[in-house]
Amino acid sequence: MLGLKQVHHIAIIATDYARSKAFYCDILGFTLQSEFYRAERDSWKGDLALNGQYVIELFSFPFPPSRPSRPEACGLRHLAFSVDNIDQAIAHLQAHGVTCEPVRIDPYTDKRFTFFNDPDGLPLELYQQ
Structure with missing residues (x-):
């Protein structure tokens, strides 16, 4: 048996990290648990929680490709x-x-x-x- 217990997190890549962090935290009510700048990737990574449970891993990368979103x-x-x-x-x-x-x-x-x-x-x- 595989033994899955729950979804651990959802990873989201943002084109504007600060704008997306503000959206998820200030508007949707997530809290920022931790945040790191990864210089070797020119990338931010923020761990966001909802009601104390880690849910979203928010990333930024330079020039991420577009993805269908409908x-x-x-x-x-x-x-x-x-x-x-x-x-x-x-x-x-x-x-x-x-x-x-x-x-x-x-x-x-x-x-x-x-x-x-x-x-x-x-x-x-x-x-x-």
């Missing part, structure tokens, strides 16, 4: 976050200049959800529990 592109479709109140979460994002798609209803669970993008266009989802 939810229907092949590969990772999106990163979803659960929230208790989607209307409050959307209002918070909108107050910080983040545009959300219209709220939809999951046809299988009857739960409400919406999509928005990080500074590099990575599709993110809010899913009401």
Whole structure:
């Protein structure tokens, strides 16, 4: 048996490290656990936590190639976050200049959800529990 226990982290490469760090920390509410500049790669690496649990490894690299970011592109479709109140979460994002798609209803669970993008266009989802 492989013995997987949980997702350890998600790695994200940002075109503008400072802007993405501010987005994930100041707007989404992650906390910066540690941060390193790796001179040999001209790259920043930040470890971000959500509610005390390490979740996102945020990187910068010089001139990263573009990647399809629409939810229907092949590969990772999106990163979803659960929230208790989607209307409050959307209002918070909108107050910080983040545009959300219209709220939809999951046809299988009857739960409400919406999509928005990080500074590099990575599709993110809010899913009401």
